Amino acid sequence: MNAAQRNRHASLLRASGFEDGPALTLQSTDGDIPQGRELSFAWLSGTVMTGLTSVLLMGAALYVSFQGQDTFSTAYKALQLAAPKIEQRVVDSTAKSSRVRPVAATRSDLEIVEASIRQVVDGREIIRNQPFTRLRATLATTATNLSADAPAYDPVAILNATQPLQAVALDLNADVYGTDVDGEVAVRQADMPLTFVPPTAVTDQVAADFVRGMAEATFYTEDAPPTLAYAALGPSLSDLAKQDDAVTANGIAENVTVVPKTTLGGDTGPARTERFLTVREIGPLSDTLIRNGFTSAQVAMVQNTLANLIPATGLPAGIRLRILYGPLTSGSNSLVPYRMSIYRPEGAQGDPHIATVALSDNGQYVVGLQPDWVEFPQEDIEQINVGNLPTVYRSIWETGRKHDLDDETIQRIVGMFAYDVDMTKRISAGDTIDILETQDSPDAKPELLYVALTLSGTKRQLYRFATEDGTVDFYDPDGETGKRFLNRRPLEGGGTLRSRFGYRVHPIFHTRKLHTGVDLAAKSGTPIYAAGDGVISYYRWQSGYGNKIEVQHVNGYETAYGHLSRFVDGLGVGSKVRQGQVIGYVGSTGQSTGPHLHFEILINGNLVDPLSVKLPKDNVLAAQYKDSFRQTMAQIDELMARNDATPVKVADAH
Structure with a gap:
């Protein structure tokens, strides 16, 4: 840059107010008043300290005003309170999102229905009206404080809750005289007099004409379908398939697990x-x-x-x-x-x-x-x-308490279905429960008569029935109890399912191989129960399984329990165990990445999925009671289906 250019730049700087002054100095005490080119450490320190003090005071004031809580603005952030907008129409007010949350209709009908019943009192047969409480409700989709203190899921408690009762069952007779009775009606039975001759209802001529018409319609009419036939054997599977080329054979698939498609919560x-x-x-x-x-x-x-x-x-x-x-x-x-x-x-x-x-x-x-x-x-x-849908176990407790069922009844309902249903799975929206019980009275507490549980479209029904010895239990329409021969999750609390049966990548060896059982995670030391009555056939260390127990059951069934932390004193090979008896404790011995129970079921030496295999029932109704049980089912079904003109409403359980 030459001299002329330097002078031009200097002129422009002066014109803009630039002054070629001395450098900044820290000597602010040299004069009476600090000059513009001097710094004051005292002034700077005072300013900074004032700012820090203000911040601390305001923070302390806020902390005290919120009583030490670390979450603020709950009423606005969580509740999204807004000014009234009566004219506004919106779809979803719980979240500002374009995604509409699923909506389910909730049903809660608690009614009283009356039917005539027959009882024997002091040797006399009495017919009287009996009120029954009928509940049809959607299983709760939200777990609230109502069921927060429900007992933890425990298979042993379930065993105790499903023991047969000793009580006198009511003899339902909903069709007595075709109507309800007023008060009580005493019934006395006596032999028919030998001199009594019933009046003729059908003459011989009418009977002969009826037989002749049936025969002609059967054998002499070309297009008429046969009205008389012999009882043929049931069609084979191939015969069923030939009925319609477009229709495949129908049947019941056993030992098949149906897993419903679930949707994960989108909100974080x-x-x-x-x-x-x-x-x-x-x-x-x-x-x-x-x-x-x-x-x-x-x-x-x-x-x-x-x-x-x-x-x-x-x-x-x-x-x-x-x-x-x-x-x-x-x-x-x-x-x-x-x-x-x-x-x-x-x-x-x-x-x-x-x-x-x-x-x-x-x-x-x-x-x-x-x-x-x-x-x-x-x-x-x-x-x-x-993401809020509760487990089946928690939902049954929530629904039961919402409708004023006592805890003993709720526990029994859970136990009745615990062998067929995985109580730790989440419910699906729209799952329902139906209950019929006698009405509460000063003389007797309500007695459970019928329970139906519908989960993911599958309905399970259990009917109360009493045998001649006075033992009362609940049976499905096939006359089998809800109790199973083996427990599918034999440890305290049922554990948390970590790995299912089937091929997987091994968590230690990182190779794809068959997982021969299910892994149920639980705290170390959690009691492990025998899944069913049997005899211990193996009771020591086994490579990979760590401490392992094998129990032989009847009819070719065997269960195995691996990775135990320790055994129960006093047991060994040859020891007889009963269902629900403690045989060991959860641990992480052998090839394990954490404390859990590895549980296996074998049938005739073949490994099966413990959670989906079809297990035999523990008790089946004797053949001599089949007719009486079918009559009891018909009477209960009639009460559940009855639609009285003016039903007596108990409450809507809101």
């Missing part, structure tokens, strides 16, 4: 679900809240908050409720009510929205703003988050 945030229901009859607000997952303490808070808005007599019929549920803490198995909104009956005058209560950060229910409006359905529905 808190799994929320919302319930819409209508109060069918007037009743206390507390009853409705408890049946829908509110604890007693939460009910008291809600009632105090809504004291001036809800009548003292309770919620009138037609009132609509909208309840939003979510987890209280991360990883919680139970959902708590985040928000509840109350709306007037359809067509009522005034603002449809009455009040909303929401759970605040400090665990109190306070008055909240109305959520975005949605059209209330005619039937009760629940928006489902598939």
